[in-house]
Amino acid sequence: MQALHTAATGMAAQELNVQVISNNIANLRTTGFKRQTAAFQDLIYEHIRRVGAQASDQGTILPVGIDIGGGVKTVGTPRQMTQGTLSQTGNDLDLAITGEGFFKIQMPDGTFQYTRDGTFQMDNTGRIVNAQGNPVQPTITIPQNASGLTVNQQGQVSVTLPGAANTSTVIGQIGLTRFVNKGGLQPVGNNLFIDTPSSGPPQDGLATAEGFGTINQGSLEQANVDVVSEMSDLIAAQRAYEMNAKVISAADQMLQSTTALFR
Known part of the structure; x- marks a missing residue:
């Protein structure tokens, strides 16, 4: 039957x-x-x-x-791929993207993966890395004894060096990467994605440039999950x-x- x-x-x-x-x-x-x-x-x-x-x-x-x-x-x-709400953390290396773009992460084999998770840390050499210890691109190394770390909306990383208490020095620029079809990215776990033929090739650029979002220091983007909607869908x-x-x-x-x- x-x-x-x-x-x-x-x-x-x-x-x-x-x-x-x-x-x-x-x-x-x-x-x-x-x-x-x-x-x-x-x-x-x-x-x-x-x-x-x-x-x-x-x-x-x-x-x-x-x-x-x-x-x-x-x-x-x-x-x-809609925008999630931003949560204030106050941590200098917590970064959130408002708008288009992904952080670019270099893997141990030299390939690149992409993420919206801006929970970054500093490793034992001073590099800015993700939770798995892989460096954010372009690679930025924070000098020893530096203080006053700031990241502006364009992604410029500045610190105050010893002996220059009233002067901020730009030590690097965090870039963003966008895709024609970001829904075509393939998730690989650890909050990371890789590009596919469906997503189109990665387009590297800078925050606040045309087509790219802005970077917010001291914040993290939360999941775009609405628990009420999910529970309703689950019942249905x-x-x-x-x-x-x-x-x-x-x-x-x-x-x-x-x-x-x-x-």
Whole structure:
């Protein structure tokens, strides 16, 4: 009975939907996290009577047809790259981006990955690095005994050096990278993304330049997850799963009734 298979595809789709929602909720407090949604499409149809076919010898045309759907399939889990709210931390190396752009991180193998997580630290050589110890690009090294670290909205990093108490010295420039289709970036964990053919090539630039956002020192971007919306979606997914299970139960009862007629 086709209804059994159709309802089974619906249950599988809603199971994946719940997995996506649960990941969003789990990352509610993850810095720079971007929520995902599950996207679905209907499966191929069995055309028992094709709409527009000839209905009689007189040439009349069927105004409607009979099409039996095969169920549903998941076509993607697109990531919503909307801006998250900024949370003030007061830490000099906590940076948040308002607008377009990603921080560029150099990996140990020389490749680059990208993030909206500006929770940066200073390693034992004075370099500005992410939580995994990989340097932010371009690489910036803070001199020993420097004080008064500031990062302006353009990403310029300045410090006060010993013997120059009233003078700030620019020691580097944090860059930003943008993509034509930022939703096409591939997540790899640790709040990092890599570029793909879908995202387009990385476009390096500077904060406040045309097409790029600004950098905010002493702040972090929070996840763009709305817990109320996620809970509402979770309830809807659960009810959809239950209704598909009910269809399977109903189809089973119909098959039992049919079988009983032949006993």
